[in-house]
Amino acid sequence: MAGKRGIPHIAVDSCKGCGLCVSVCPEAVLTIDESHVNLKGYYPVTVESVENCIGCLSCALICPDVTFTIELLDDQ
Numbered sequence: 001m002a003g004k005r006g007i008p009h010i011a012v013d014s015c016k017g018c019g020l021c022v023s024v025c026p027e028a029v030l031t032i033d034e035s036h037v038n039l040k041g042y043y044p045v046t047v048e049s050v051e052n053c054i055g056c057l058s059c060a061l062i063c064p065d066v067t068f069t070i071e072l073l074d075d076q
């Protein structure tokens, strides 16, 4: 299948759970994980469907806390 792919890596304890990244992701890859609280006391974002990530970097660019590292993959 044509198109870019990526893997978002999240520094979970840097996240303040604001949800900005969830709102801008065009592929609904991300969600807020309400099953646990991080070291800052927030529900952190988590990767729900990594297979849908297109490596667009929108989440990394909008995050005010520099929580994301996006690994870009060669299309197979």
Ligand code: SF4
Pocket (backbone or CB within 6 Å): 006, 008, 024, 025, 026, 027, 028, 029, 030, 052, 053, 054, 055, 056, 057, 058, 059, 060, 070
């Ligand atoms: S890189 Fe783009 S597609 Fe991948 S999780 Fe971030 S916003 Fe979503």
Ligand code: SF4
Pocket (backbone or CB within 6 Å): 014, 015, 016, 017, 018, 019, 020, 021, 022, 044, 045, 062, 063, 064, 065, 066, 067, 068
């Ligand atoms: S934008 Fe950053 S701080 Fe806000 S929920 Fe996403 S990863 Fe967490």
